[in-house]
Amino acid sequence: xxxxxxxxxxxxxxxxxxxSGVRWQTWLLGAALVALMLFTLFxxxxxxxxxxxxxxALFRDPSLWPQHLIFDHYRALFTExxxxxxxxxxxxxxxxxxxxxxxxxxxxxxxxARIEFRGKAAIMGFILAxxxxxxxxxxxxxxxxxxxxxxxxxxxxxxxxxxxxxxPLTVWVLTGSIRQIPKDLEEAAHxxxxxxxxxxxxxxxxxxxxxxxxxxxxxxxxxxxxFLFALSFTLGPERQTVPVAIALFRGQYQVPWGExxxxxxxxxxxxxxxxxxxxRRIVQGxxxxxxxx
Amino acid sequence: xxxxxxLGHQARLGWTLVAPALxxxxxxxxxxxxxxxxxxxxxxxxRMPWLGKPFIGLAxxxxxxxxxxxxxxxxxxxxxxxxxxSLELVIGLYLAxxxxxxxRGRGFVxxxxxxxxxxxxxxxxxLWRFIFESQGGIANALLVRAGILKEPxxxxxxxxxxxxxxxxxxxxxxxxFVALLLLAGLQNIDLxxxxxxxxxxxxxxxxxxxxxxxxxxxxxxxxxIFRTLDGFRVFDLIYVLTGGGPxxxxxxxALYTFNALLQNLRFGYGSALSVxxxxxxxxxxxxxxxxxGVKLGGEE
Amino acid sequence: MARIALEHVDKIYPNGYVAARDLxxxxxxxxxxxxxxxxxxxxxTVLRLMAGLExxxxxxxxxxxxxxxxxxxxxxxxxxxxxxxALYPHMTVRQNLGFGLSIRKQAPAVIxxxxxxxxxxxxxxxxLDRKPxxxxxxxxxxxxxxxxxxxxxxxxxxxxxxxxLDAQLRVETRVELARLHRKLGATMVYVxxxxxxxxxxxxxxxxxxxxxxxxxxxPMELYNHPANKFVAGFIGSPAMNFIEGVIQRSEGPSxxxxxxxxxxxxxxxxxxxxGESHGRVFLGVxxxxxxxxxxxxxxxKGEVGVVEPMGNEQIVYVTLTGGDRLVAVAPxxxxxRPGDIxxxxxxxxxxxIFDAESGSRIEPSPYAIER
Numbered sequence: 001x002x003x004x005x006x007x008x009x010x011x012x013x014x015x016x017x018x019x020s021g022v023r024w025q026t027w028l029l030g031a032a033l034v035a036l037m038l039f040t041l042f043x044x045x046x047x048x049x050x051x052x053x054x055x056x057a058l059f060r061d062p063s064l065w066p067q068h069l070i071f072d073h074y075r076a077l078f079t080e081x082x083x084x085x086x087x088x089x090x091x092x093x094x095x096x097x098x099x100x101x102x103x104x105x106x107x108x109x110x111x112x113a114r115i116e117f118r119g120k121a122a123i124m125g126f127i128l129a130x131x132x133x134x135x136x137x138x139x140x141x142x143x144x145x146x147x148x149x150x151x152x153x154x155x156x157x158x159x160x161x162x163x164x165x166x167x168p169l170t171v172w173v174l175t176g177s178i179r180q181i182p183k184d185l186e187e188a189a190h191x192x193x194x195x196x197x198x199x200x201x202x203x204x205x206x207x208x209x210x211x212x213x214x215x216x217x218x219x220x221x222x223x224x225x226x227f228l229f230a231l232s233f234t235l236g237p238e239r240q241t242v243p244v245a246i247a248l249f250r251g252q253y254q255v256p257w258g259e260x261x262x263x264x265x266x267x268x269x270x271x272x273x274x275x276x277x278x279x280r281r282i283v284q285g286x287x288x289x290x291x292x293x
Numbered sequence: 294x295x296x297x298x299x300l301g302h303q304a305r306l307g308w309t310l311v312a313p314a315l316x317x318x319x320x321x322x323x324x325x326x327x328x329x330x331x332x333x334x335x336x337x338x339x340r341m342p343w344l345g346k347p348f349i350g351l352a353x354x355x356x357x358x359x360x361x362x363x364x365x366x367x368x369x370x371x372x373x374x375x376x377x378x379s380l381e382l383v384i385g386l387y388l389a390x391x392x393x394x395x396x397r398g399r400g401f402v403x404x405x406x407x408x409x410x411x412x413x414x415x416x417x418x419x420l421w422r423f424i425f426e427s428q429g430g431i432a433n434a435l436l437v438r439a440g441i442l443k444e445p446x447x448x449x450x451x452x453x454x455x456x457x458x459x460x461x462x463x464x465x466x467x468x469x470f471v472a473l474l475l476l477a478g479l480q481n482i483d484l485x486x487x488x489x490x491x492x493x494x495x496x497x498x499x500x501x502x503x504x505x506x507x508x509x510x511x512x513x514x515x516x517x518i519f520r521t522l523d524g525f526r527v528f529d530l531i532y533v534l535t536g537g538g539p540x541x542x543x544x545x546x547a548l549y550t551f552n553a554l555l556q557n558l559r560f561g562y563g564s565a566l567s568v569x570x571x572x573x574x575x576x577x578x579x580x581x582x583x584x585x586g587v588k589l590g591g592e593e
Numbered sequence: 594m595a596r597i598a599l600e601h602v603d604k605i606y607p608n609g610y611v612a613a614r615d616l617x618x619x620x621x622x623x624x625x626x627x628x629x630x631x632x633x634x635x636x637x638t639v640l641r642l643m644a645g646l647e648x649x650x651x652x653x654x655x656x657x658x659x660x661x662x663x664x665x666x667x668x669x670x671x672x673x674x675x676x677x678x679a680l681y682p683h684m685t686v687r688q689n690l691g692f693g694l695s696i697r698k699q700a701p702a703v704i705x706x707x708x709x710x711x712x713x714x715x716x717x718x719x720x721l722d723r724k725p726x727x728x729x730x731x732x733x734x735x736x737x738x739x740x741x742x743x744x745x746x747x748x749x750x751x752x753x754x755x756x757x758l759d760a761q762l763r764v765e766t767r768v769e770l771a772r773l774h775r776k777l778g779a780t781m782v783y784v785x786x787x788x789x790x791x792x793x794x795x796x797x798x799x800x801x802x803x804x805x806x807x808x809x810x811x812p813m814e815l816y817n818h819p820a821n822k823f824v825a826g827f828i829g830s831p832a833m834n835f836i837e838g839v840i841q842r843s844e845g846p847s848x849x850x851x852x853x854x855x856x857x858x859x860x861x862x863x864x865x866x867x868g869e870s871h872g873r874v875f876l877g878v879x880x881x882x883x884x885x886x887x888x889x890x891x892x893x894k895g896e897v898g899v900v901e902p903m904g905n906e907q908i909v910y911v912t913l914t915g916g917d918r919l920v921a922v923a924p925x926x927x928x929x930r931p932g933d934i935x936x937x938x939x940x941x942x943x944x945x946i947f948d949a950e951s952g953s954r955i956e957p958s959p960y961a962i963e964r
Contacts, residue, residue, distance in 0.1 A: 033391055033402070036384070040405055043420040043465070046431055050423065104313045111310035117303055123311060130322050132578050134526040136547045137567035140554050141328035142321075164321045171314050196306075225413035227529040232555060243413040247533050257423055264416045268408075275411045279404040282411075286473050488646050489679035491666040493693035493744070503692075507683045 044268070051261035055254075073262035083263060085237060086245035092155055093230075093241060094223035097162045098216050101170040106212065109174035110200060114183070124175070131168045135228050138164065146233055153235040161229045166219050173218060173285055177211030178204070214285035217278055221271060242267045326571070332564035339558035346561075353565035362541060362549060363566070370545040373456075374524030377463045381520060382513070384464065385471030390505075392472065393479045410469040418533035421462035425449070432458075452542035455535050459543060463530055467523070471516050478512025479505070518581040525574050546570050595657030595747040595780060596622045597643055597671075602652030604638055604804070612638040613804040616652070620748070625774050625781040627795035629788055630827070635804040636784045640750050643782060645669050656747055672741035673750040677757065678733045680725040686712075686736050687721040693744040711739045731762050738773075748780040755790065767793060788828050792816070800824050822952040825877050825945055831908055831920050834883065836876045837949070873949035882943025883921035885909055885935050892936035895919065900929055911935060 052069040077083045112120060142161050143152075151157035181204065189199040230241040237245065246263045249256055275282060336349045357363050392403055409417060425432045425448045433445035448454045482505065490500050528547040531537060537544035537552070544552075550570060554563030597620045604613040612635045620626035628636040641647045642654060645666035654662045661669050672693075680689050690711060691704045712718045715735045725733055734754060741749055754770075755763045771794055774781055785791055791798045792812045799809040800823070808820040819825035825833050888894065895913040907923045919937065923929055946955040 029391065032387070036388065037402065037405060040409060040465070043417075043424065044408070046424065047420050104317065107310040108314035111307045115303055115307040115310070117307035120307070123315065126315075127318070129575075129578070130318055132522050132574060133322060133326070134547065134567070134570050134574050136526065136528065136550045137329055137571040138322065138325040139551070140332065140560055140564055140567065141325035143555075144328075144560075145325065160321060163317050167314055167317050167321075221411055225411075227413065227415050227532075228551070232551075243415040243529075246413075246419065247415045255426075257426070260419055261423060264419055268412045268416055271411045272408045275407045276404045279400065279407055282407065283403065283473055283476075286470070483677075483679065485675050485677060485679040486681060488644075488666075489673065489675055489681075489740075490692070491646065492644055492669075492671065492673045493740070494667045494696045495692075496667055499696060504681065 044272075047261045047264055047268075051258060051265050053258070055256070055258045073258040074266075076259055077262050077266065081249075081259065081263075082237070083245070083266065086240050086242045087266075089155075089239055090224055090241040090243075093158045093162065094220050096155070097159050097166050097223050098219045100159070101163065101166045101219055102212060102216055105167060105170035105174050105215070106205075106208075108171045109178050110204070112171070112175045113178035114186070114204075127168045127171055131165065131172065133164070135165070139228065139232050142229075143232060152233055153239045155239070157233050158230060158239070158241070161233060162223050162226065165226075166223060169222060170215055170219050173215045174208075174211060177215070177285065178208060181207050181211075210281065211285070214278070214281040217274060217282060218285050221274070224271065329564045329567050329571075332561055333568045335561045337559070337561035337564075339560055349561070353562050354569070356562065357565055357569060362544075363546070365541065366544050366546045366549040369543055370525055370527065370547075373460065373463070373527060373545060374521060376456075376460055377467075377524055378517065378520050380460070380464045381468045381471045382516065385468050385475055385516070386509075388468065388472035389475035389479055392476050406469045406472065409466045412466075414466065414529035415533045417462055417466045418530050421458050421465070422534050425458040449535055450539055452539060455539065455543050459531060459534050462534065463527070466530075467520070471520065474516045474519070475509065475512050478509045478515075481512075482508050514581065518578065521577055521581070522574050525570070525577065546573075596620060596655075597748055597780060597782060598655045599639065599642070600653040600655070602639075602642060602654065603650045604635070604642060604647065605650045611804050613642070616804070616806055618799050618806055618809055620780055620782050621797075622780055623778050624796040625771075625783060625794060627791040627798045628782065628784045628801060629786065629791040629798055630801035630807075632786060633803065634801040636786075636801050637752060638804075639801070640673075640752055640782060640784050644671060644673050644750055670747045671750060672744050672746040672748075673752065674737045674741050674754045676753045678725075678737040680733055680736055680740075682725050685722050685724055686717060686728070689725070689736055690717075690721075690739050690743055693740065707743050711743045715739050730758055731766070734758065734766065742773075742777070748782065751781065751783040753785055754783075755785070755787075770794065789830060792828065798828075800827060818954070819877075819945065820954055822875055822877065822947040825947065825954075829879055831880045831922070833877045833879050833945075834919050835947075836878075836917055836919075838874050838876050839872070874955065875947045875949055877945035877947055878939050878943050880908065880920045880922040882940040883919060884938040884940060885911065885921045885923050885927075885929060886938060888934050888936055892938060894934060894936055897929055897931050897933045897935060900931060911937065913937070 049065075051073050052071065053067065054070055054072065057068060111117075112124065138161075146152050146157050146160070151160070185207070186199045186203050189203050190196075194202065224241075225243060226241070227243045227247070230244045231247075234240045234244060240248070242263075246260060246267060249260050249263065333353055334348060334350060335346050336344060336352070337346050338344055388406065392399065392406075424430055430445075430448075432448075433442065436442040437445055446454065448458060486504055486508075487500055490504055495503065526547055527545050528551065531543060531545055531548055532551075535543045537548050541549075546566070547570065550563055550566040553559050553566055557563075599616050599618050602613055602616045603611075605611050616635075616639065618626075618639075628639055630636050638647065642649055643656075645661070645664060645668075649662060652662070653660060656669055656671065681692065684692070687708055690708045694704045694707060708721075709718075712721055715738065717732070717735055717739060720728060720732060720736075725736070728736065734757075737754070751770075755766055758766060767790060770783075774794075783794060792815075795812060797809060797811055798815055800807040800815065802823050808815060808824045810818075810820075815824060815828050819828060822835065826835065885897075886892070893913055895911040898910040898912055898918075900910075901908040902925070904925065906925055907927070907929060909921045909923050909929055911919045911921060913919060921937070929935070947953065948955055
C-alpha cells in the first residue's frame with residue numbers, strides 16, 4: 001500500500017484518507033451533554049414563554065411553542081404590583097452589603113494572606129465554621145435584637161444580618177485569591193523602598209482588582225438571592241426584597257402564574273446576564289475559595 | 294479606615310487588619326448563637342406573655358426528643374439530602390469531565406450551567422412548581438403526551454410524588470456548583486498521568502477508575518461537606534414548592550423550626566430546635582473534616 | 594524488539610502550526626536513536642507521534658512491520674519515560690511498577706516476581722512501599738524507568754528524562770542508561786535538547802529543526818561531516834565558528850574552480866563551483882581547529898577578549914582586526930591573557946564550507962591553499 005521508506009521518487013505513498021475517527025463513544029457523550037443542556041435551559045425557556053401567554057391559555061392547553069404573545073403580565077408587574085420597589089430594595093441591600101464587606105474583607109484578607117502571625121489558622125477555621133452556620137439558628141435572636149433596635153423592616157435591619165454570611169464569604173474568597181498573587185512583586189517593591197501601605201495600595205490592590213470584582217459579584221449574587229432573613233425581618237411590601245416579593249404574590253382568585261413568571265424573568269435576567277458575561281471569573285472565584293480549603 | 298502603624302509588630306498589624314471583619318462576624322453570628330442557646334433553656338411563648346420567661350433547663354430538648362414531628366422532619370431532611378447529593382455527584386462528575394475537555398461551545402456550556410446556580414432559590418422553586426402545578430402544568434402535559442402517564446397527576450397531593458419536583462429542582466439548581474468543585478479538582482490532575490496510563494495500556498474506563506477517581510477524592514470530600522451542610526439547612530426551596538406539605542410530610546427541620554419560631558411564636562422551643570440543628574450540622578462538619586484531615590495528612 | 598519508522602509524516606495543528614513536515618526517519622531494531630534539536634524543533638512531537646499520544650496529519654508510522662498509524666497508545670506495545678516521570682501519586686512504588694502488568698491481567702504471582710526482579714536490578718527494593726512524594730528525583734527517575742522495563746515492550750521512548758536532574762546525577766544516569774541499552778539490546782528513541790547528551794548516548798542521531806529533519810547519522814559523521822550549517826553549529830561544544838566569504842570564479846588546477854576569500858582570514862580555497870558563481874558562503878571551523886599563536890607575520894591578527902580556563906584546555910575569545918569574533922581552544926599550559934595580540938591559524942583539516950543561502954554543505958571538502 002505505502003511505498004517503502006527508501007523510495008525517493010518523490011511520489012507520495014497512496015493511503016486511505018485520514019478519517020476524523022468520531023466513534024460511538026463521542027456521540028454518546030455528546031448526546032448526553034445535549035440532553036443536559038436541554039434540561040438546564042428548559043425551565044427558563046418555559047418561564048419566558050409562559051410569562052408572555054395569558055393565564056387562561058396556559059392552563060387550558062399548555063404547549064411548548066409560544067402561541068399568542070401578550071405583555072400584560074409585565075405591564076401589570078410594574079403598574080399594579082409596583083415591582084420596582086422590591087427591585088430597589090434588593091439593589092440597596094445587596095449593594096451596600098457587598099461594598100462594605102469588600103472594604104472590610106480586603107483588609108482582613110490581606111492580613112491573612114500576607115502577614116505571618118499566630119492564630120491565623122484559628123481565624124481561618126473560625127471563619128470557615130461560621131459559613132457552616134444554619135441561618136435558622138440565629139433568626140430568632142437576630143429578630144429580637146433588631147426589634148429592640150427598632151430595625152425591623154428597614155434597610156440596616158437587613159444589611160446587618162446579611163453580614164453573617166457575606167463577610168465570611170468575602171474574606172474566604174479574597175484570601176484564597178490574594179494567596180495566588182505572587183509575593184515577588186511586593187517584595188521587590190519593599191526592596192525598592194516602599195512601605196507596606198504603599199506596596200498594598202500601589203502593587204497589590206491593582207493586581208487584585210479582578211479578584212475584588214469576582215468576589216463582589218459572588219457576594220452580590222448571594223445577597224440578592226437570600227430569602228430567609230428577608231422573609232423574617234421585613235413586614236410589608238415597602239422593604240421586601242425581590243425573592244420575598246415574588247414568593248408572596250397573591251392573586252385575587254387564583255395563583256397569578258403569569259405575573260409570577262414575569263417577575264421571575266425580570267428578577268433573573270440581570271443575574272443571568274452577569275453570569276454569562278463573567279462566567280470564567282465566577283468559576284475561578286468559586287474554586288479558588290472552595291478547593292483550597 | 295485603619296491606620297497602618299509602621300512601627301507595629303507583625304502580629305499587631307495582622308490582628309488590627311482582621312479585627313473589623315472578625316468583630317462583625319462575632320457580633321452578628323456568635324453573639325446571637327449564644328443567645329439562642331440561652332433562650333433554648335427557657336420557656337418563652339410569645340403568644341402567652343403572661344407565662345413570663347422561666348428557666349426550664351433542658352425541658353425543651355426533652356420535648357424535642359419526644360416530638361414525632363421533629364423526628365419526621367429529620368427523616369425528611371436526611372432523605373432529601375442523601376438522594377439529592379447522590380444525583381448531584383453523579384451528574385456533576387459527568388459535567389466536570391465534559392467541561393474539562395476543550396471543545397467548541399465550552400464557554401456556552403459553562404455559562405448555561407451556571408445560571409441555575411445564580412438565580413434565587415425561590416425563583417427556581419417557583420419555576421419548578423409551575424412546571425408541575427395542577428393538571429394544566431407542562432410536566433403533566435408532556436408526560437401524558439409521551440404516554441408515560443395515563444392522565445394528569447396532582448403532584449403535590451401525595452408526599453411521595455411531591456418529592457419529585459423538590460429533588461428535581463434541587464438537582465437542577467445545585468449540580469452546577471458540584472460540577473465546578475469537581476472541575477477544580479480535575480484540573481489539578483497532571484495530564485501526563487493519563488498519557489502514561491495510555492502508554493501502559495489503560496483504556497478510558499481504567500483511567501477513570503484508577504487515576505481520575507482516586508485523585509479526585511479530596512475534591513469529592515469537599516463537595517460532600519458543602520452539599521451535606523446545605524442539604525441539612527434547606528429552607529427556601531421547600532417553603533415555596535410545597536410549604537412542607539401536604540400537611541407536614543415534606544417538612545425539613547429548618548422549616549419546622551421556622552414555623553415553631555415565627556408562626557407558633559414558641560421562641561424557647563424554637564431556639565432549642567435551632568441549637569439541635571446547629572449541633573447536627575456542626576457534628577457533620579467535624580466528621581467530614583476529620584475524614585478529610587486524615588486523608589490529607591497521609592498523602593502529603 | 595522492533596524497529597520504529599516514520600514515513601513522510603506531517604503534523605499540523607488546528608491553529609496552523611506545523612510541528613513536523615514530510616518527516617521520514619527510522620530507529621533500527623536494537624539501536625538507540627537520539628532526536629535532538631532546539632526547542633520548537635518538533636522532537637517531542639515526533640516521540641509523541643510514535644507513542645500514539647498525537648495523531649499524524651499525514652504519513653505512516655510503523656513499529657516492527659505493523660502499521661500502527663491509527664492505533665491508540667494502548668495497543669502499540671511501547672513504553673515511555675516522561676520528562677516529569679508521571680508516576681501515579683496515589684500508588685506505591687510497587688503498584689506503579691506493576692501497573693502495566695495488572696492492566697494486562699497478568700497473574701498476581703507473575704507481577705510480584707517481575708516487579709521484585711526489576712526493583713532489585715534498579716536498587717529500589719527498599720522503596721517498594723513508599724509513595725512517589727516520598728522519593729528523591731533520582732529515585733523517581735528509576736521508578737519511571739522500571740515501570741517501562743517491566744513490561745518488556747517492543748521499544749522504549751524517552752522524553753528528556755535527564756533534564757530534571759542536577760548536573761552530577763545527570764552524568765551518572767547517562768552512563769546508567771547507556772549500560773542499560775547494552776544490556777537489554779532494546780530499540781530506544783531518546784529525545785534531548787542537549788547535544789553532548791546526544792553525542793555520548795546515540796548510536797545514531799537525528800537532528801531536527803522546525804519540524805524538518807536536518808541530518809540523521811552516527812555521532813562522528815555528524816561531527817565531522819555536518820550536512821548543513823545548522824547541524825554544524827548545533828553539534829559540538831564550543832560551537833563552530835562561522836565566517837562570511839565570497840566565491841569568485843577562476844581557473845584553478847582542477848578545471849572550473851572558484852576562489853573563496855574570507856573576511857579577515859585571508860584564506861584562499863579551491864572550491865568546485867557548477868555553472869554560475871555560488872556567491873556568498875560561510876567558512877565553518879571548530880574552535881579545536883583554530884590555533885592561537887604569538888603575534889606572527891602574514892597571519893590574521895586579533896585581540897584576546899576573554900579566556901575561560903577549563904582545566905584540560907582554555908577557551909579563548911578573539912576579536913579579529915576586521916571585527917569578526919572567533920572562539921578558539923588552546924592547550925592549558927600556554928599563557929594567554931585578555932588584551933594580548935595574537936595570530937590565528939586555521940588548520941586545513943578542520944575547514945567546512947556552507948552555502949550562505951541554503952546552508953548546505955558544499956562538497957567535496959576543498960583542500961586549502963594558504964597564502
